[in-house]
Every structure is written in structure tokens, then in C-alpha cells.
Amino acid sequence: MSPDGLPPLREVIARYELAPRKSLGQNFLLDLNLTGKVARAAGDLTGATVIEVGPGPGGLTRALLMGGAAKVIAVERDERCLAALAEISAHYPGRLETVSGDALTTDFAALAAGHERVLIVANLPYNIGTELLVGWLTAEPWPPFYESMTLMFQREVAERIVAAPGSGAYGRLGVLAGWRTQARIAFDVPPQAFTPPPKVTSSVVHLAPRPEPLPTDARRLARVTQSAFGQRRKMLRQSLKPLGGEALLEKAGIDPTRRAETLSVAEFVALTAALDG
Template identity: 50%
Template sequence: MSEFDDNKSPQKLDLSSLPKLSQILHKHNLSPKKSLGQHFLLNKSICSRIAESSGDLSETTVIEVGPGPGGLTRALLEMGAKQVIAIEKDKRCIAALNELALISNGRLIVKEGNALDFNFVQNIPYPKHIISNLPYNISTQLLVKWLDQSNEFSQMVLMFQKEVALRIVAKPNTSAYGRLSIYAQWLCKCEIVFDLKPNAFSPPPKVNSTIIRLTPYTEPLFKAPKEVLLRIIAAGFGQRRKKLRSSLKNAINDPEIILKNTGISSDRRAETLTLEEWCSLARECADTNLKIKRQ
């Protein structure tokens, strides 16, 4: 049997008798580390709102990255998550999380380690959500990793710096629109859930934060070869102020041919193309066997 047992009771836990999170911080001498990008979310109502934004969790395994002292973890258990797998790098937080695990009826599994190295697929039953207040310093890296495996997840509810969140949901002809926008929206329905002010955290970050819900599509929104798509959007947005006939030369030998065949003007710039147009370019590159340059 996998350690991630999928036969746990989905009943909600009553954690009202637990010490307040502020007491947990004092007991375990927990102070947020800047080096780990830590900003603890201690507000119970906000944690509950994040957990509730993912809907019914009674049949779902939830993966939480960077739980810290366990504020969101508590909310997920109270919401009736079938199982929560909490991945924490900070050794200081492990003891506090293990105390929560002891009263969770086996529904909380605490894993110590770096989320960038964690296997989010193996032996974790579907449906599985990722619901996390992400460490800001690795949030984009983690998202790209999960997008690479998006078909393995039923949903992702994630907190980012607002600037990053706006990039994820950005539309063409905006300054925020770019590689991350295209890749995320190609694979997932991307929605902003709500924003958070800095004073919601301890310590307050210097920026606002945003909760985003990403629901993976069964298939990418438009047909396109992934490697080619990623390569051409990297080239296009790598020199976003240049016209496509120039910027795409970093990816393909003769972009004029591809652009002409897809009916896209070579005078346009990367930020003006829709997701569908980028996918059309990627398909045309593959269909014409035009050589794709390697980075």
C-alpha cells in the first residue's frame, strides 16, 4: 500500500481546541526566514477562504507546499480534505506540523524537503489538488514544473505576488502578457480568485498577493507541438519590442515563410498574437519541417 493512502475518512476535523497559530510560533520559536521567502499566513478566515475556493475536497488529495506553522493546513483539514500532503523545507516547522498530524486521524502526511525536488505524481492518487501559499522566491519555478505535468492534477489554487498572478491571466496587447501567460492558458483555465493586502501576512511583504485557480484542460486548448510552441514564444518575447520577422529568427531559420503561411503579418510583435495564433505558428513550423534552432 502507498504511504499516500486513499482510503481515509473524508469527515471534517474539529480543530477548535488547538492552540492559536501565534502560540505555535512562540512554542516552536518560529520566525519567518527571508532566505526561504517566508510570509506566514495566520488569519483563519483567509485560510478558510482559500480552502473553500477549491470546492468539495472530500474525495481529493491535497498537496500543500510551504505550509509553515500550518494555518492553511488546518483549514484544508477542517474543510474535509481526504488527505493533505504538506511539503516543508524548514526543519523548524516540521515539529509543529507533526503535532497537527498526530490528531489528523492519518489524514495529514508531513514531508520534509525541497518542493522543487519532490515527485508530485508518483503514488499520489487522483484527483489531486495543489493548494498552497507559495514561497515567492520559487513560485514561478514551481508553477512551470506543475504545468509540465498539468494532466496529473485536477486543480491548482495558488498564491503569488500580484504581479506574477497578473502575468498568468494576462491577455494580448498588455505589458503583462508573455511566455507564462501563453503556457498557463494553453493548458489551464486560469482565474483570479481574490487579492490579499500585505498586512494579511507576518511579516508583511512589500507587495500585494493574489490567489489564482488553475483548472487543467483534458487536452491543451489548441493543438500545438509543445517543444516548438515553447521555443517560438521564448524567441518572440525574448525581444518583445522587435517585429516577429526579427525576433523569431532566434528560433527558426526563415520566420517569413511561417508567418506568411499562417496569415500573420511579419510586422506584428509578440505581445499582439493571441494564444490561438501562437499555436497556429507552432503547428506550421512542425508541418513544414522547418528547422527549429536549439538554445
């Protein structure tokens, strides 16, 4: 038996025949010490409602419940995992709600409605992690429905999220995360911690929303950054041509010969304001 009185995860996977599926981006984290570390990286869970995406056999789910979360709302697309999650639910009566469905079409704000403190904590499926993050970063209204996000990504993606202007990893994700949150890498997780082991190291990123980010339209900012970094080797007057090019840059007071990775978040906000006009 594990510390929480439930069967070991390997046993659960064997019993319910939960071989991870590549098509679903599944890499199960089986080490309960590590899932506990992820849960602790989220901060104080006492009394909180935690939204988890892609719980799989429930390793992180169990750590969150053991860590004191009042409730976990787990969104799982793979119906094979529902029986294993039901076993956890029976062990923690009234504290685990499983939503069977696709995270990309889930209304997370609706799931959070009526809950006082909401945290998002997840070992995200690799194939949808970035898309989900962008959705949460551009959520309206702001401050958002969540108090913080603690998410696992491939190390390369994590570095892009926390990247500063001027660095090679700085791009659209760094601008959006830097604009609305304070993001930091909490720790790395080696490939051998997963089943199956991915080819890359993973990292847990903690993102705390800024209560008052620079005012701008999130969708327009996303559009400007997408265009600017779409041709990152080119000068901005070229990469931003579809949005107004040199005239747009002059209106924002930005040298048209600069490249996207040299612009600060504030300058991207200024560009977006110029686009608005």
C-alpha cells in the same frame, strides 16, 4: 484555542522559533479566516487529496483539513517547520503526510499516484512560485494528475497568469496558462495578512485544466514563447530570429512585423507547429 482545537499560529511560531526566512521566500499567512477562504476557493475538498507546497507552520494545512480534505500531502523544505506539522498530524491522525524536501525536485505526479481526486492548493514561496507553475502547466501526460490548482502569488504575477492577448501583462505565463487551463483571480490578500508583510498585494489564482487544449508540444511552445517575449518591444521577425525568424513566421501565416503580445494562444500553437516541421 483556535476553531480546530489547535493552538493559535502565533503561539506555534513562537514555540518552535519559526521566524520566516527571506532566503526561502517565506511569508506566513496567520489569519485562519483567510486560510479558510483560500481552502474554499479550491472548491469541494470532501474526499480529495490536496498537495500543498511550503506549508510553514501549517495555517493553510489546518484550513484544508478542517475543510474536509481526506488527506493533505505537504512538501516542506524548511526542517524547522516539521515539528509544528507533526503536531497537526497528531491532531488529524492519518490525514497529513509531510514530505521533507525541495519542491523544485519533487515528483508531484508520483505523490499523486493512487489518489483518486488530487488538488494543488498552496501559498507558494514567492521565489519559486512561477517555476513550479510552469512545471505543472507543461506536465505530461494531459489531462494532468491534478483536478485544479489554487495558488497564491504576488498580484503582478497573478495578473500575468490570467492576462489576455493585447494587454500589458500578457506574456509567456499568460500563453501557457491560457493554452492549458481556464485561469481566474479568486481574490486579493493584503500585505498585512502576512508575517512578515510583503511589499506587495497577493492574489489567489484558481486554474482548472482544459480537458482538450490545442494539440502541441509543451516544451516547444515554452521555447517559442520565451523567445518571442524575450524582446517584447521588437517585431517577431527580430525576437524569433534564433528560431527561424521571418521564414518561421511566414510558414505559420503570421505577419513578421507583429509583436508577441498581439498573438493569440492559437497563433503561438501555429508557430510551434511550424517550428516542428
